[in-house]
Amino acid sequence: xxxxxxxxxxxxxxxxxxxxxxxxxxxxxxxxxxxxxxxxxxxxxxxxxxxxxxxxxxxxxxxxxxxxxxxxxxxxxxxxxxxxxxxxxxxxxxxxxxxxxxxxxxxxxxxxxxxxxxxxxxxxxxxxxxxxxxxxxxxxxxxxxxxxxxxxxxxxxxxxxxxxxxxxxxxxxxxxxxxxxxxxxxxxxxxxxxxxxxxxxxxxxxxxxxxxxxxxxxxxxxxxxxxxxxxxxxxxxxxxxxxxxxxxxxxxxxxxxxxxxxxxxxxxxxxxxxxxxxxxxxxxxxxxxxxxxxxxxxxxxxxxxxxxxxxxxxxxxxxxxxxxxxxxxxxxxxxxxxxxxxxxxxxxxxxxxxxxxxxxxxxxxxxxxxxxxxxxxxxxxxxxxxxxxxxxxxxxxxxxxxxxxxxxxxxxxxxxxxxxxxxxxxxxxxxxxxxxxxxxxxxxxxxxxxxxxxxxxxxxxxxxxxxxxxxxxxxxxxxxxxxxxxxxxxxxxxxxxxxxxxxxxxxxxxxxxxxxxxxxxxxxxxxxxxxxxxxxxxxxxxxxxxxxxxxxxxxxxxxxxxxxxxxxxxxxxxxxxxxxxxxxxxxxxxxxxxxxxxxxxxxxxxxxxxxxxxxxxxxxxxxxxxxxxxxxxxxxxxxxxxxxxxxxxxxxxxxxxxxxxxxxxxxxxxxxxxxxxxxxxxxxxxxxxxxxxxxxxxxxxxxxxxxxxxxxxxxxxxx
Numbered sequence: 001x002x003x004x005x006x007x008x009x010x011x012x013x014x015x016x017x018x019x020x021x022x023x024x025x026x027x028x029x030x031x032x033x034x035x036x037x038x039x040x041x042x043x044x045x046x047x048x049x050x051x052x053x054x055x056x057x058x059x060x061x062x063x064x065x066x067x068x069x070x071x072x073x074x075x076x077x078x079x080x081x082x083x084x085x086x087x088x089x090x091x092x093x094x095x096x097x098x099x100x101x102x103x104x105x106x107x108x109x110x111x112x113x114x115x116x117x118x119x120x121x122x123x124x125x126x127x128x129x130x131x132x133x134x135x136x137x138x139x140x141x142x143x144x145x146x147x148x149x150x151x152x153x154x155x156x157x158x159x160x161x162x163x164x165x166x167x168x169x170x171x172x173x174x175x176x177x178x179x180x181x182x183x184x185x186x187x188x189x190x191x192x193x194x195x196x197x198x199x200x201x202x203x204x205x206x207x208x209x210x211x212x213x214x215x216x217x218x219x220x221x222x223x224x225x226x227x228x229x230x231x232x233x234x235x236x237x238x239x240x241x242x243x244x245x246x247x248x249x250x251x252x253x254x255x256x257x258x259x260x261x262x263x264x265x266x267x268x269x270x271x272x273x274x275x276x277x278x279x280x281x282x283x284x285x286x287x288x289x290x291x292x293x294x295x296x297x298x299x300x301x302x303x304x305x306x307x308x309x310x311x312x313x314x315x316x317x318x319x320x321x322x323x324x325x326x327x328x329x330x331x332x333x334x335x336x337x338x339x340x341x342x343x344x345x346x347x348x349x350x351x352x353x354x355x356x357x358x359x360x361x362x363x364x365x366x367x368x369x370x371x372x373x374x375x376x377x378x379x380x381x382x383x384x385x386x387x388x389x390x391x392x393x394x395x396x397x398x399x400x401x402x403x404x405x406x407x408x409x410x411x412x413x414x415x416x417x418x419x420x421x422x423x424x425x426x427x428x429x430x431x432x433x434x435x436x437x438x439x440x441x442x443x444x445x446x447x448x449x450x451x452x453x454x455x456x457x458x459x460x461x462x463x464x465x466x467x468x469x470x471x472x473x474x475x476x477x478x479x480x481x482x483x484x485x486x487x488x489x490x491x492x493x494x495x496x497x498x499x500x501x502x503x504x505x506x507x508x509x510x511x512x513x514x515x516x517x518x519x520x521x522x523x524x525x526x527x528x529x530x531x532x533x534x535x536x537x538x539x540x541x542x543x544x545x546x547x548x549x550x551x552x553x554x555x556x557x558x559x560x561x562x563x564x565x566x567x568x569x570x571x572x573x574x575x576x577x578x579x580x581x582x583x584x585x586x587x588x589x590x591x592x593x594x595x596x597x598x599x600x601x602x603x604x605x606x607x608x609x610x611x612x613x614x615x616x617x618x619x620x621x622x623x624x625x626x627x628x629x630x631x632x633x634x635x636x637x638x639x640x641x642x643x644x645x646x647x648x649x650x651x652x653x654x655x656x657x658x659x660x661x662x663x664x665x666x667x668x669x670x671x672x673x674x675x676x677x678x679x680x681x682x683x684x685x686x687x688x689x690x691x692x693x694x695x696x697x698x699x700x701x702x703x704x705x706x707x708x709x710x711x712x713x714x715x716x717x718x719x
Contacts, residue, residue, distance in 0.1 A: 047082045097122045097167055127167050189473055190255070191480055191525045192240050193489060193518045194228035203228040205242060205251075206518070207258050208489070210473055210480075210525065220258050224251050225275050229519045230287040232296065233526030239311065240526065241296050243284035249275035250284060250298060252314055255526070262663035263314040271709065272663030276316050278307045286330040286380075287522055288339070295358035299327040299341055306330065306341060306352065308359065312619060314662055321360045323350040329379050329521070333408060335386025340367075340406070342377035342391060349377060349391060349404075351411050368412040374404055379425040379469065379521070383432040383450070388414070390435050390448075392423040397441045403448065417454045419446035425469030425521070430476040434494070438467040438481050445470065445481060445492065463490030463499035468518075471525045480525060482518040489518060535583060536717050539656065541576040541688075545569075548680065550687040551612055554580050554656040578670065578690045579717050580656040590654035591714065592621035597650045608648045611685045616658040616714035624649050659715035670719050671712035675703045690719065 045057040082090045191208040205222040226246030233240050239261075240253035251274065252261040262272040278284055283302030289311075290297070296309040298316075304327065305320035324343025327350070331340050339352040341364075349367040352360050367389075379392040389406035393416075401423040405415045420439030423446070427436050435448040443466070444459035464483025472479050472494070479492040490499045540559040541552045546569060553559050566572045581588055592615050596608025615621050626647055658672065665671045675687045675698050686706065687698060695705070706713070 045082075045084050095124055095167075097124050124167055188237065188528045189526055190237075191471075191489070191520075192231050192233065192242070192253070193482060193520045193524060194224070194231050194242055196227045196229060196245075196519050201226055203244065203246075205231075205240075205253065210478070222253060222258060222260060224260070225249050230285055230298075230521045231524040232287045232289045232522050233524070234289045234293040234311070235291065235527070236293060237526040237528065239293075241287055241289065241309075243287050243298060244275060245283045245285055245301070247275065247277075248280060248282045248284065248302075249277045250287065250296070250309060250316075251275045256659075257669075261314065262661070264662055266315070272711070276309060276314055278316055279303065279320075282307070285328050285521065286342075288330045288332045290332055290354075290358040291334055292358065295354075297330055297332065297339055299323075299330040301326050301328055301344075304343075306339070306360070317359075321352055321364060323352075323364055324348045324366075329377070329391075331380045331382045331389065333382050333386045333389075334384060336408060338408070340380055340382065340389050340391075342374075342380050344376055344378060344394075347374045347377065349374060349380070349389075349406070365411070367406055368410070369404075370413045372404065372413045372416045374413075375402065377404070378423070381426045381428045381435070382408075383428045384430060385432055388450075390426050390428060392419075392426040392437055394422055394424055394440075397422045401439065403435065403437055403446075405454065415454060417448055417456060419448075419456060420444045420459045425467075425471075425481075427470045427472055427479065429472055429494070430474065436470050436472070436479050436492075438462060438470045440467050440484075443467055443483075445479075447497070457497070460492075460497050461499070463492070464488050469521050469524070471520075471523055473525055474527050482520045482524075484519060487518060535581070536579050537582045537656065538577050539580045541574045542571040543574050544571050547610065547683070547685075548677075549611055549683070549685040550574070552614070552655075552688055554582070576689070576691065576694070578672070579719050580658060581717055582656060584657050588657040589616050589618060589660050590621075591616045591656050591658050592624070593652045593655035594624055594649040595652055597646050597648055599646050607646050608650065609683050609685075611683055613649060613684075613686055614655055614688065616660050618660070621651075625651050661712050661715050663711050665712055665715035669715040669717065672714045672716050673710070674706045674713045675699075676706040677703050688713075690716070 047055040082092075189210050191210055193206040193208060195204045195206065197203045203224045203226060205224055205228065206218050207220040207222065208217045209219055210217070224242055225244035227244060228242045228251070229245045230243035231240065238255050240255060242251045242253065243249075244251060252263060253259065254261050260274050262274065263276050265271045265273045266277070278298065278300060281302045282300040282305070284298045284307070285301040286299040288297050289295070294311055296311060298307040298309065300307060300320065303320065304325055305322050306327065307320050308317045309315065310317070323341050324346035326343065326345040327341045328344045329342040332338075333340070337354040337356070337358075339354065339360075341350040341352065343350060348369075350364040351367060352364045353362050355361050374391065374393055376394040376396070377391045378394045380389065382389050387408055389408060391404040391406065393402045393404060395401045398421070400418050400421060402416045402418055403423065403426060404413050405417065406412065407414045419437045420442035422439055422441030423437045424440045425438040428434070429436070433449065433451050435450060437446040437448065438444075439446060439459065439462075442459060443462050443464065445462045445467070446459045447457045449455045449457070462481050462483065464481070464486035466483060466485030467490075468482050468484045470479055470481045477494055479494055481490040481492060483490065492499055537554055537556070539552050539554040541550060542559075542562055543550055551571060553562075562571045563573060580591075584590065594613045594615075596606070596611050599607045613624065615624065624647075659665065659669060661671075670690055673689055673695065675689070675695065677685045677687075680702060687694070687703070689695065695710075699705075
């Protein structure tokens, strides 16, 4: 769009970008227009359209034609300019949408709800919009209302958007708006489908929204390491754990953003990696999460062992629990401190007792087959009451397979139930009344009724080929079966027993078209996740010149009081602020605020530093709460002034909430970093920041990054 706006007396040249045209200063009250620059064609008349297109009426002369244009023009601004051979000048008013004001209905709703952006006050009414932004999905661009949809994984706004209003003459004014979205309700449930990718160096994880139509239910693909097989979701639905059998590792997925979590590198405290490595040749297969979510158990099919991962630190214990040969499946008893592991090559099932912290105790024992031997046991599941364990015996594939029923009261096989050929995966309904078994050779699903003496219905078609695994949704109304051969996932209506679509109904699509070789061995469907995201507030930074210390607070009353009392001898605002979360959600941790303990030892030395310290790391918070109870500030004198021992730091409160990090922050969040003054002035002090210029400034003053690798110590909301 061309917009010519001339001042009363132009003093400088005005260049029309991209057109090779110029308006240059001329006599007082006018400007000189030369068309075109460095072009021999001359014009006896000229028209410049609002779009910027130039029409020249050529004359024979080879010299550029010069027109003098008075300033100001009428109307001013001038949208389109015409100059006749006689020198008459006329301006056009704009035919494009102008003066639009954009508003939104600032919705409060759940993921998948629609919002409306409305343009009003426009001259030359727009008929459509062209818009850019992120976080929302455009549903309609028809004027005057522009609707958008919150995606199923939406988090709270703000979402910045720029829209161009369009009519038959073209695109007009660009409007900018911040759409503030408050999310309520829940996201998901989601299904997480691991793809082994036919021996490729990397595999993938499809994230499936189980509430969406099948054809559009996959909204994200997450890159993993080689040959991902087993999948487990923690009880809160906030983390997904995937075994990478080709890389001897376990990937951790944060479901807030559905991104891989960086985990500690055991070989270097200063670096992180994209998966937890279990050791060469482990070939991890099955995986399960403890009832508390504190521990993850991994069946190492190549190592004939079980690894235990601490979920707080994302580290694997150095020692492993030895079990039978080629352990595939692993399951947690929800009511008893016990794990069950299928040993494929040994035709046995190991039982591992755990303590109150979820750690294995004693040596594993074997389930008593009771004269009903296992035959290539593969998949395993425990009923919700913890009373029975169901084991899929794959067998040799030439005859019908079986399912062993284990009584957990004495860990003895109670019964063997005949099913189809090559049973691999097994799942128990949330009510415990049905057991679904997928038969990989038959491509069928057998249904065992636990309320009718384990009667088996006629196997149903699974909807695909080389069916590997199956799991129920949290409501128990739908079962999902992965097909390694046909590369898709069937959706089975538990009530009717038919392979169906989910609402809205679709008569032709009955499987989720994932990617090659979906495996997903384990509990690959998680619970619905709370979509509520904490209110965002501001953290303020202050500096005390006398102490040479920095301090921050997200308490507006505290910040106001400091500002009111500010002078050269007290705390003064640095002008630095950043956004933080005010309250807790599933994916956020409290930021512990500490102040140096205001007590004195027998030598009258202050026990704690005259300084504050903050951490979002739960383990670091616990450590600082109890650190240095027997030493004073000088590191020697017991703290017994009043007969008690005190920690060096006193816990004050949760200052705000943040995401913890093991090395990096998810996209859409803001890294928050920490610097340390190296004890300058005899007192420790830390400075927190999001602006990298702060780091440059403080390093020049002798401060150091903490941790030394410069990684963020917590993650905040978008700024």
